[in-house]
Amino acid sequence: MDEKDIINYIRSVFGKNLSFELNDDVAYVNDGDGFLVLKVDMLVGSTDVPPSMTPQQIGRKALVAAVSDFAAKGVSPDGALLSIGLPRGYKEELIKGIINGFKDASIEFGVELLGGDVNESKDLVIDCVLYGRAKRRVSRGGARPGDLIFVTGEFGPSKAGLDFLLKGSGLPDGKMKDVCVHAALEQSPPLPFGVRAVEAGLFTSSMDSSDGLAITLHEMSKQGHVKYMIEELPIDRAMANFLRNSNNDVYSAVFYGGEEYQIVFTCNPGSSTALREIARSLGITLRRIGRVEEGEGVFFYEGQRWVPVHDMGWVHFDSTV
Amino acid sequence: MDEKDIINYIRSVFGKNLSFELNDDVAYVNDGDGFLVLKVDMLVGSTDVPPSMTPQQIGRKALVAAVSDFAAKGVSPDGALLSIGLPRGYKEELIKGIINGFKDASIEFGVELLGGDVNESKDLVIDCVLYGRAKRRVSRGGARPGDLIFVTGEFGPSKAGLDFLLKGSGLPDGKMKDVCVHAALEQSPPLPFGVRAVEAGLFTSSMDSSDGLAITLHEMSKQGHVKYMIEELPIDRAMANFLRNSNNDVYSAVFYGGEEYQIVFTCNPGSSTALREIARSLGITLRRIGRVEEGEGVFFYEGQRWVPVHDMGWVHFDSTV
Numbered sequence: 001m002d003e004k005d006i007i008n009y010i011r012s013v014f015g016k017n018l019s020f021e022l023n024d025d026v027a028y029v030n031d032g033d034g035f036l037v038l039k040v041d042m043l044v045g046s047t048d049v050p051p052s053m054t055p056q057q058i059g060r061k062a063l064v065a066a067v068s069d070f071a072a073k074g075v076s077p078d079g080a081l082l083s084i085g086l087p088r089g090y091k092e093e094l095i096k097g098i099i100n101g102f103k104d105a106s107i108e109f110g111v112e113l114l115g116g117d118v119n120e121s122k123d124l125v126i127d128c129v130l131y132g133r134a135k136r137r138v139s140r141g142g143a144r145p146g147d148l149i150f151v152t153g154e155f156g157p158s159k160a161g162l163d164f165l166l167k168g169s170g171l172p173d174g175k176m177k178d179v180c181v182h183a184a185l186e187q188s189p190p191l192p193f194g195v196r197a198v199e200a201g202l203f204t205s206s207m208d209s210s211d212g213l214a215i216t217l218h219e220m221s222k223q224g225h226v227k228y229m230i231e232e233l234p235i236d237r238a239m240a241n242f243l244r245n246s247n248n249d250v251y252s253a254v255f256y257g258g259e260e261y262q263i264v265f266t267c268n269p270g271s272s273t274a275l276r277e278i279a280r281s282l283g284i285t286l287r288r289i290g291r292v293e294e295g296e297g298v299f300f301y302e303g304q305r306w307v308p309v310h311d312m313g314w315v316h317f318d319s320t321v
Numbered sequence: 322m323d324e325k326d327i328i329n330y331i332r333s334v335f336g337k338n339l340s341f342e343l344n345d346d347v348a349y350v351n352d353g354d355g356f357l358v359l360k361v362d363m364l365v366g367s368t369d370v371p372p373s374m375t376p377q378q379i380g381r382k383a384l385v386a387a388v389s390d391f392a393a394k395g396v397s398p399d400g401a402l403l404s405i406g407l408p409r410g411y412k413e414e415l416i417k418g419i420i421n422g423f424k425d426a427s428i429e430f431g432v433e434l435l436g437g438d439v440n441e442s443k444d445l446v447i448d449c450v451l452y453g454r455a456k457r458r459v460s461r462g463g464a465r466p467g468d469l470i471f472v473t474g475e476f477g478p479s480k481a482g483l484d485f486l487l488k489g490s491g492l493p494d495g496k497m498k499d500v501c502v503h504a505a506l507e508q509s510p511p512l513p514f515g516v517r518a519v520e521a522g523l524f525t526s527s528m529d530s531s532d533g534l535a536i537t538l539h540e541m542s543k544q545g546h547v548k549y550m551i552e553e554l555p556i557d558r559a560m561a562n563f564l565r566n567s568n569n570d571v572y573s574a575v576f577y578g579g580e581e582y583q584i585v586f587t588c589n590p591g592s593s594t595a596l597r598e599i600a601r602s603l604g605i606t607l608r609r610i611g612r613v614e615e616g617e618g619v620f621f622y623e624g625q626r627w628v629p630v631h632d633m634g635w636v637h638f639d640s641t642v
Contacts, residue, residue, distance in 0.1 A: 001413040003439045006405075009417060013424050014434045027435035029400060029452075036357070038435060040402040040450050044442040079350060081361040083448050084327075092322040096330060103334050113335045114348035114359060118324045121365040123443035127404050129361050129450045131350075 023223065025069040025208050028137050035134040037075045041066040045124025050165045050184060055097025056104070057185050062126035063105040065210065068189035068261040070130060072208040073138050074198020076191070079114040080106065081129040085121030098126070109191055138198055141223025142205035143266035147292040149228060150275065152190045152262045152284055155213050156235040158183040159257025160248050176242040187261040193284045194263055202275050206265035212258035212313025217298045220264065227295030230309065234287040255300075258313050266292055344544065346390040346529050349458050356455040358396045362387040366445030371486045371505060376418025377425070378506050383447035384426040386531065389510035389582040391451060393529040394459050395519020397512070400435040401427065402450040406442030419447065430512055459519055462544025463526035464587035468613040470549060471596065473511045473583045473605055476534050477556040479504040480578025481569050497563040508582040514605045515584055523596050527586035533579035533634025538619045541585065548616035551630065555608040576621075579634050587613055 001009075029036040043049070043062040053061070063080065070077045082102065086095065106113060111130065143149075161184030164171045171177040189208075197203055205224060209216045213234070221228045233240070233254045240250045267275060272288070279286040299306040322330075350357040364370070364383040374382070384401065391398045403423065407416065427434060432451065464470075482505030485492045492498040510529075518524055526545060530537045534555070542549045554561070554575045561571045588596060593609070600607040620627040 001411075001416055003441075006407075006416055006420075006439050010403075010420055010434075010437075010439075013420050014427075024436075027400070027402065029435065036452070038400070038402055038450070038452060040361075040404045040437055040448065042404045042406055042438055042440045042442075042446070042448065044406055044440050046443055047441050079348070079359070081348065081359055081450065082331075083361040083363045085363055085365055085444070085446055086327070090322075095322055095327055099327075099331055099334050106335075113331075114350065115345075116331075116361055117363055118327050118331075119363045119365050120324075120368050121363075121442075121444040121446060122367055123406070123446070125363070125406055125442055125444070125446050125448075127361065127363065127446075127448040129359070129402065131357070131359060131452070 024140060025072050026075065028134065035137055037070070037073065037132045037134050038129070039066050039069050040127060040129045041069070043126040049124070050162055052165055053185050055094045056101035058126070059098035059101025060105040060186065062128045063102050063109065063111065064187050064189060064261060066128045066130045067109050067111070067191060068187070068210055069208045070132060071189040071191040071194040072206045072263045073134065074194040074203070075132045075134045076195055077109060077111045077130040077132045079131055080111045081114055082116035083127040083129070084116070085119045085123065085125035087122060087124065088120055090124070136198065136201065138203050138206050139223065140205055140207045140220050143220060143224045143226055143292045144204060145226060145292055145294045146269065147204050147266040148269055148272055148288055149230070149266050149290040149292060150286055150288050151209065151234045151264050152193060152286060153260060154235055154239065154285065155233070155257060155260055155262070156243060156250060156253040157239060158260050159253040160243050161185070162259070163248070170248065171246050176239060179239070187259065189261045190263060190284050193279055193282050196278045197275060200274060202267055202271040203265045204267055206263055209260050209262045209264050210258060212256055213264065214255040214298065214309050214311060215313040216264045217309065218311040221296065221298050225296065227293040228290060228298040229293055229306070230290040230298065230300045232287070232289050234289050255309055256313050345461060346393050347396065349455065356458055358391070358394065358453045358455050359451070360387050360390050361448060361450045362390070364447040370445070371483055373486055374506050376415045377422035379447070380419035380422025381426040381507065383449045384423050384430065384432065385508050385510060385582060387449045387451045388430050388432070388512060389508070389531055390529045391453060392510040392512040392515040393527045393584045394455065395515040395524065396453045396455045397516055398430060398432045398451040398453045400433045400452050402435055403437035404448040404450070405437065406440045406444065406446035408443060408445060409441055411445070457519065457522065459524050459527050460544065461526055461528045461541050462546070464541060464545045464547050464613045465525060466547060466613055466615045467590065468525050468587040469590055469593055469609055470551070470587050470611040470613060471607055471609050472530065472555045472585050473514060473607060474581060475556055475560065475606065476554070476578060476581055476583070477564060477571060477574040478560060479581050480574040481564050482506070483580070484569070491569065492567050497560060500560070508580065510582045511584060511605050514600055514603050517599045518596055521595060523588055523592040524586045525588055527584055530581050530583045530585050531579060533577055534585065535576040535619065535630050535632060536634040537585045538630065539632040542617065542619050546617065548614045549611060549619040550614055550627070551611040551619065551621045553608070553610050555610050576630055577634050
């Protein structure tokens with residue numbers, strides 16, 4: 001029984017009792033005066049912590065993974081609960097480093113710690129719960145034919161950096177390698193950009209990219225019953241050349257990586273100027289990668305023809321219910 | 322670094338940034354129109370699951386542990402997020418049993434599943450997040466001299482049952498043994514009682530008992546800066562005799578057990594009739610165990626004299642931040 005089976009089983013068991021969809025980045029609860037927004041995200045030591053990640057970076061990642069979903073939905077997280085499981089005898093410096101990393105990130109993203117618990121477990125487990133409030137809800141499936149497809153940030157470096165950390169080789173030393181390694185160890189979801197864009201009502205749909213670009217685009221395409229046509233890879237030319245020259249598959253790194261913690265969104269063509277202005281004022285890189293059409297599926301324009309993008313990503317055992 | 326050290330370290334790190342106390346059963350967020358109430362509780366397979374507990378009971382316990390804190394505060398949980406970590410290759414029947422146990426308990430306590438995630442981890446981890454709303458806040462430290470001390474349910478059987486499950490011996494067969502074993506495997510926090518008592522404003526303080534009666538009384542005494550005088554053990558005479566005759570220490574089982582998931586509360590003497598009436602109408606056992614005086618500490622009337630109750634309980638690595 002893999003994660004998808006488990007999630008489908010949970011949906012089937014709870015289905016009749018559900019008044020909310022379980023297929024969004026966050027849970028929205030309509031309480032008459034807008035929405036209460038909730039999210040839980042579990043970081044597990046044995047599967048989510050690459051070699052050489054510092055304790056501070058682990059604590060940061062535990063918060064950032066949940067913040068990233070809030071960023072995609074344009075919601076400021078107000079408070080957090082922190083539920084920790086630690087192996088017996090876990091070193092004091094590691095514990096303190098994790099707590100401080102979480103603390104620093106909580107200040108960066110304006111999140112207040114409200115409570116939580118500490119437990120013993122065989123694996124390092126850091127479960128981060130966030131809550132906030134939203135005036136409007138942005139779905140994964142709201143795109144209409146004619147909409148433009150954008151992403152924040154860059155895709156590819158985090159996958160290349162992770163591969164390097166796991167294999168210990170594959171990237172020549174230098175500034176570009178450092179960018180890739182940093183992208184694998186320390187992420188910064190564009191929270192203020194998401195909040196301002198959603199406040200202004202500029203997204204027609206959005207989703208956190210951390211399961212990988214291809215999976216994200218497929219999910220948005222399926223939920224919206226529309227076709228996603230990708231014309232450009234969201235990666236700098238210099239970075240693409242660097243990866244190609246060091247024998248990394250650029251296409252795979254961009255589409256089938258994951259853990260970028262960026263926003264994939266669609267908008268009406270008339271909104272793109274306003275969105276670019278918000279991004280510029282915040283120092284956020286925005287890339288238009290394609291457009292939405294009637295139909296289904298995700299396609300990439302490869303030279304002269306459109307080729308289907310596979311619905312797959314970095315195989316990790318972690319997915320939203 | 323044990324759990325207390327970790328919790329104290331978290332408090333010291335986040336202290337300056339906190340506007341809420343972290344020493345209550347739940348997190349209360351005052352949002353102008355009452356309180357948003359949040360709680361996270363982590364169940365860990367290697368430390369929280371006794372031998373012979375069924376998958377359904379594991380799923381139930383994951384929810385019940387969090388519901389118990391809501392019951393003590395008189396708050397109906399509205400929704401839950403479920404964050405699961407499963408060892409690779411975990412058996413399908415176990416996974417399905419856990420999910421069904423959680424589902425059945427969610428119906429029993431009127432909690433709707435809103436979302437969550439599924440992950441791979443080396444230990445079984447089920448983190449349950451609850452949210453609800455409260456009109457009034459009940460603290461752990463609100464008791465005043467002259468107040469009466471009550472508990473719901475019975476203390477002692479769950480500890481005796483757990484010892485039996487761990488050792489495989491120590492209790493003779495029969496109905497009383499079955500009661501003890503059941504108390505260790507399947508708990509039922511008195512949620513409707515807590516909700517009605519708090520709606521009527523009848524608690525002056527309250528706390529979930531699941532860390533053990535002695536620890537709970539000490540925490541309430543410390544936070545209230547008052548003395549807790551315990552006159553009676555909250556256990557049936559027949560059960561006490563059964564435990565004594567099978568060489569169990571009744572005093573220890575009552576005070577230093579844990580995981581009863583009952584409510585310890587104080588009230589004004591004038592409220593006790595109304596509280597007994599609510600309990601009677603719900604079929605809940607209520608026991609008056611003592612009274613609050615000026616001073617500090619927790620004492621038990623043992624025959625002719627008052628002896629201090631130690632601030633200790635079942636040693637498990639699990640505590641509220």
